[in-house]
Amino acid sequence: MQNLDTARQNYERNGACILRSVFDASWLKLVENAIDEALQNPGPHSERYGPAGAERFFGDLDMWTRSTLFEKFVRESPAARLAGEIMGSSTATFLYDQLLVKEPGSQERTPWHQDQPYWAVSGRQVSSIWLPVDEAPKDVALQFVGGSHKWGHAYNPSHFADGTPYVGTGLPELPDIEAERDKYDILAWDVSPGDCIIFQGMVVHGAPGNPRAGRRRVLSTRWLGDDARYSKPKGEVAIPTTLPDLPDGAPFEGPGFPTVWRASST
Template sequence: MADLLKAETVAEFRAKGATVLRAVFDDWMEVLRAGVDYNLEHPAPNARDYRTEEGGRFLSDYCNWDRIPQYRDFIENSTAAQIGSELMGSRTVRLFHEHVIVKTPKTGMPTPWHQDLPYYCLDATQTVSLWIPMDAVPRERTLEFVAGSHLWGKYFRPQRFDGTALNENDGLEALPDIDGDRDAYDIIGWALEPGDAVAFDYRTVHGAPANNSATAQRRAFSLRLVGDDATFARREGIKTSPPFEGVTLAHGAPLEGPEFPLLL
């Protein structure tokens, strides 16, 4: 099978922990928008659904691929798995979960700086999230990354979207004040069009500004993929997100089972 990505794109992903992929999912926008629209009307019981005083809505929902057919169609039939394989350098690609975040107009709530991996019941070095916007995203409202932070060798304390700690005494280091000293970091991000995607490592520090626009919404579908070395992690006394409460895998077992289907 011919490679889909240029060598320099793969190199940027591995060196900086994030890269942009232009127009890779143009043909899937109608399908994904239909799935996200259904998700907005039918959020899962554990969804985070915030409403602001200005009338905005911030929905964060995940693990709906088995009940929303458009999500399953994209996951199983798009080029996402092959793209993930090339970026991770992995022979196999497995679904960890999908995640939808919608910021409607006047959603004055930023996504705080964080890493994804410390939230997860997962240990892995071969990881990639594909963040796919349904709407045009200008640079000032786009997802931002601290380039190279996936190579710092640190896990930072997970936070809820309201900024409170997910686990108060998890023993992890607090994130530095990135916004208080932005010039000290190599912060990267891209203006995006529907059909583009941003790919990033689960260890890369990232965040997003509030959507203070009076008219523009920002709908995004994220696909979390893992490679050959992914194992299940039991973190006793620690909340993980998603919780995957029904998974019975032992700590250190290969990540497999119906919740985590093999895609490639």
């Protein structure tokens, strides 16, 4: 396993880092089985993206609330510890999980975006762990605009299903990254099962379609550190899917937002 200090430095500088071989075969098998269950029993927030009849990009949220397999991963896998250590936090609190499956031949891009403007969350210690259970070469894996988490700007989210902008946020539109890729430091890695990418909530990222023969199944788990707070923004908000009974500025806590890892416990 690569040195965590080096990964943390890359995360701080670029907004994203890759960790190699940090999830063993037993965790990958559990996630594969959990994904199979989720595809057979989609939840209330599931969506299929793309033109009618050609929806080859599937997403779902909050699987851990209805699946013991996803819950086991959240509570017992290395994910919480890795998130906490990379964020430089003494705790890692779970926000939500997200499933992203691109079937072979999918042309649907994951649009360039920042995560945090979709969420009612403030703070710098906010991260995601992107864990594929299939080979994800860099031409189909998640890509990042290096250093964009330091731009100091939040940009308006858009709906993945149809590209329409969120309403009432007052945020500006994100620059057209794809049209001007040569202007940016685009980071991408070949990611194998067992590897994961950890990235900060404000880094700009997106992903190509999946024209290859193999599936691209990914579990993303979202984590909050010591400085993260509930902060309901103006206008539309996607996450949490049910707004919590928390005062503005409060830390996330309670059964829906378990603190899974504490540095003092290791």
